[in-house]
Amino acid sequence: MTRHEDAAGVRIRRTTPFDAALFAALHQSCFATGEQSHQQRAWDEAAMAQFIAGPSTLCLLATVGAEDAQPAGFLIARAAGDEAELLTIGVVADLRKRGVGRALLRHAAEALKSSGIRALFLEVDETNATALALYRQLGAEAVGRRPGYYEDGGDAAVLRLDLQS
Numbered sequence: 001m002t003r004h005e006d007a008a009g010v011r012i013r014r015t016t017p018f019d020a021a022l023f024a025a026l027h028q029s030c031f032a033t034g035e036q037s038h039q040q041r042a043w044d045e046a047a048m049a050q051f052i053a054g055p056s057t058l059c060l061l062a063t064v065g066a067e068d069a070q071p072a073g074f075l076i077a078r079a080a081g082d083e084a085e086l087l088t089i090g091v092v093a094d095l096r097k098r099g100v101g102r103a104l105l106r107h108a109a110e111a112l113k114s115s116g117i118r119a120l121f122l123e124v125d126e127t128n129a130t131a132l133a134l135y136r137q138l139g140a141e142a143v144g145r146r147p148g149y150y151e152d153g154g155d156a157a158v159l160r161l162d163l164q165s
Helices: 017-030 045-053 100-114 129-137
Strands: 003-005 010-014 057-064 070-080 083-091 119-125 141-146 156-162
Touching (some): 057 100, 083 100
Parallel strands (some): 083 119
16 A cells, blocks of 8 residues: 655555545545535445546545544546546545645646556636635646536536646
């Protein structure tokens, strides 16, 4: 199991099938806080197990603290050819704005790049200024828009992060 720790003490590791229940609980808690303007339906343990087992899927878990650390966030990306799409990323509400999301994205970009992926695409609520700022700080550029993307009719910005430059 590959582990990575950044300067802020955020540990990142790839998930195992044993993490499916934890991933489902994290997904539910991260998107139930109301901070996102468009709520995302929680994915259950079976869905998470499928993502984790998928050969073209990258699933990362972030923790903070000691070795028996507190789960802090997660990321799921799926590759197709030489491109990947960020399917979801979430950070536990009381650990936001501490570099967890940035650490997850940086680790994912490194892992995807090392496996030959040239670009990572991200769809984000156009009103989510925090996420848009993070993605842009990492070098993502707007490449499109998806009107009515969310169940409530909200629009999504489509961004591309070049991994090969």
